[in-house]
Structures are given as structure tokens and as C-alpha cells.
Amino acid sequence: MSDSFSILITGGAGYLGAVMVPAFLAAGHRVTVLDNFLFKQNSLAAVCADPGFDVVRGDAREAAVLKPLVAKADIVIPLAALVGAPMCDADKIAAHSTNFDAVRTLLDLLSPQQRVLMPVTNSGYGIGEQGQLCTEDSPLKPLSLYGRSKVAAEAAVLDRGNSLSLRLATVFGMSxxxxxxxxxxxxxxxxxxxxxxxxxxxxxxxxxxxxRDVARAFLHGIAQFDTMQGRPYNLGLSDANLSKWELCERIKAHLPDFAFLEAPIGEDPDKRDYIVSNTRIEATGFKPAHSLDAGIAELIKGYRMLRNSRYGNV
Known part of the structure; x- marks a missing residue:
């Protein structure tokens, strides 16, 4: 393969894709996005002028829609998913059909030579052992339908071969x-x-x-595919294994009027509690370029423009 690839991204108009697609085009790749535009978003408007970009409105679960797009791709990135525990719990059938069945359908259409880079969530670790870093070899104990569907999809992708997965930490930043x-x-x-x-x-x-480090990590995985393939990689900031309380302290440093306190009763429906080792991907030469503090400063600027509850998945 050359250094420039034809990349198919399902769900490429979403939160991650809207940042990844311009980055891939800037790196010289050709990108086709398949998306159902569930949120009526125009997130890829700025790249429509790029001759290397194409977009198809359709359902990533339908083999007839996927087949002609897959035929032209060197690399496939299945971003299409119902993301997050609340969204998956609200429509369990759609969650399973999109997060797992659609990936299975995609894999059945691929030739052995075509590469897959799969984004999954590190929420598959569930509740980690106290004081122990979760590595890619740690047992997967997902607590939600979302986590379970992504763990199953990752297993199918890695079992196929000619693939790798990135287990994303909780993503932040403007998109x-x-x-x-x-x-x-x-x-x-x-x-x-x-x-x-x-x-x-x-x-x-x-x-x-x-x-933006997620986009950079996918570009890194494409460039280093021969040495990285066949394995999962945790992707997170090694200096940001933080509790929710510690996160609030970091935010307060930027917004001193921010007050936070522990609820005397009640519980978080999302029980995830773990710290993660990112040593494996760092050993391949990848280093994040965007700190948590830089992201907080960026979000503060962005939110001066956005005051609208439509910017969510639920």
C-alpha cells in the first residue's frame, strides 16, 4: 500500500469523526463518510470543498449500503455506534444492531487485505482493582450494554486479523x-x-x-499499522487518571467561582472506576499533544458560543 489511503468511516459525521475527517484529509488520505445524520448535523460542511472527501447518507447496518463503499476502501474505521450507557439503554435493540451487528456485517464484506482500525471504549474495564493500572491484558468486565456491545465488537475485529483497536479514555474537547x-x-x-x-x-x-489526540492516534495507527496490528491499545493521558473530585479541582483552577460537593445520598448510574496504563501505545512512539488543562481552556471558549441542550446524545 502507498502512504495515501482510501478510508471509509461509518458514523464519520459524529463527535469524533467531525475532527478526524479533516485531519485525515490534511494528511493526504481520501475519506468517504457513511452517516445517517441522526442529529441533523452539518459537522462536515467545511470539508465538502475537498476533492478527496465524499459523503453518503445511509444506514451502516445495511449490507447493500456498505458493499459498494467497502469495495473502494483500503482502510475501514467503524465509528458508527450508539455511544454512552444512557443512549444504549434507551434503545437496546438499536444499540446491539449498530454497535455489534453492523460491525459483523462490515467484517463479512471485507477482503483479508483490507485493514480495520476500531475505536472502542476503555469502559470495558468496568471496576478496576484498587491501585492497579488496567493494561490491555486486564480482564474486561463491562458494566453497561454500551460497554458489552463494544467489547464484543472489538473481539470480532481483532479475531479477523489485519486490524487493531484503540480503547479510548473519556474524550473531551470541542468538535x-x-x-x-x-x-x-x-x-x-x-x-x-x-x-x-x-x-x-x-x-x-x-x-x-x-x-484531537484521538485523531492523531488513528493517523499514528495507520502509519505504524504493520508493527501495531493485531492488538488493542489503551489511549489516554497518562497524567490524567483522575477522580471526579480531582477533575473538578482542575476545572476550578480555571473557573474559581465553581463549587462542587459530594451528594449525601444517591449513586452514579455509571459505576466505572479504574485507572489505565497507556504504556503500550506510548511504546510505539505516540505521545498525546493536548493536556487536560488546555482542553478545559478550549471548552470555556467554546461554551461562550454554545448554550443549547441539543449538543448531547440523550
Whole structure:
């Protein structure tokens, strides 16, 4: 294969795709996006002038829609998914058919030579052991339908061969198809406009990664595919394995009026609690370029433009 590829991205007009697609085009790749535009978004408007870009409105679950698009692709990135536990719980059938069945359909259409780079969630680790970093060899114990469907899809992709997966930490940062419901994005929005948040289980820890570093990691995986293929890779900021309380402290450094306190009763429906090792991907030469603090500053600027509840998945 040459250094320039034809890439098919299903769900490429969503939060991640809206940042990844321009980055791939800028790197010289040709990109076709298949998306159902569920959220009526125009997130790829700025790249329509690029002759290397094409877009198809359709359902990533339908083999007849996928087949002609797959035939022209060197690389496939299945971003199409119902993302997040609340969205999946609201429509369990659609969650399974989109997050797993559509990936299975896609794999059946591929030739052995075509490459797959699969985004999944590190929420598959569920509840980690106290003080122990989750590596790619740690047991997967997903707590939600969302987590289970992504774990199953990852297994199918890696079993096929000629593939790799990126287990994304909780993503943050501005995107043309914004999501305010992700943890860092949500807390910064509340800090700016509500100036307060009540925390359930504030000691629960997670890892975080900037959306532009997700795009960079996929480009890295494409460039280093021969040495990286066949394995999953955690993708997060190694200096940001933070509890929700610690995250709020970081946000307060930017917005001093922000107040946060622990809820005396109640619990977080999302029980994830783990810290993650990103050593494997770092050993391939990848280093994140965007810090948590830079992302918080970016979100504060972005939210001066956005005050609208439509920027979420639920």
C-alpha cells in the first residue's frame, strides 16, 4: 500500500469523526463518510470543498449500503455506534444492531487485505482493582450494554486479523458535532453556567483524552499499522487518571467561582472506576499533544458560543 489511503468511516459525521475527517484529509488520505445524520448535523460542511472527501447518507447496518463503499476502501474505521450507557439503554435493540451487528456485517464484506482500525471504549474495564493500572491484558468486565456491545465488537475485529483497536479514555474537547454530555465537557459546561455540580461517588476514577489526540492516534495507527496490528491499545493521558473530585479541582483552577460537593445520598448510574496504563501505545512512539488543562481552556471558549441542550446524545 502507498502512504495515501482510501478510508471509509461509518458514523464519520459524529463527535469524533467531525475532527478526524479533516485531519485525515490534511494528511493526504481520501475519506468517504457513511452517516445517517441522526442529529441533523452539518459537522462536515467545511470539508465538502475537498476533492478527496465524499459523503453518503445511509444506514451502516445495511449490507447493500456498505458493499459498494467497502469495495473502494483500503482502510475501514467503524465509528458508527450508539455511544454512552444512557443512549444504549434507551434503545437496546438499536444499540446491539449498530454497535455489534453492523460491525459483523462490515467484517463479512471485507477482503483479508483490507485493514480495520476500531475505536472502542476503555469502559470495558468496568471496576478496576484498587491501585492497579488496567493494561490491555486486564480482564474486561463491562458494566453497561454500551460497554458489552463494544467489547464484543472489538473481539470480532481483532479475531479477523489485519486490524487493531484503540480503547479510548473519556474524550473531551470541542468538535463541530459537539457533545456536552461527556464527563469533562459536561463538568466544564456546568462550571461555567451553573457554577456548581453535585458529585455522586466523587472518588470514582477515570482516564481522559483530547479529541484531537484521538485523531492523531488513528493517523499514528495507520502509519505504524504493520508493527501495531493485531492488538488493542489503551489511549489516554497518562497524567490524567483522575477522580471526579480531582477533575473538578482542575476545572476550578480555571473557573474559581465553581463549587462542587459530594451528594449525601444517591449513586452514579455509571459505576466505572479504574485507572489505565497507556504504556503500550506510548511504546510505539505516540505521545498525546493536548493536556487536560488546555482542553478545559478550549471548552470555556467554546461554551461562550454554545448554550443549547441539543449538543448531547440523550
Amino acid at each position: 463541530p458535532r459537539m457533545r456536552i454530555d461527556l464527563l469533562v465537557n459536561d463538568f466544564v459546561y456546568r462550571a461555567l453556567y451553573d457554577r456548581a455540580v453535585v458529585l455522586f461517588e466523587p472518588h470514582f476514577k477515570r482516564n481522559y483524552i483530547h479529541i
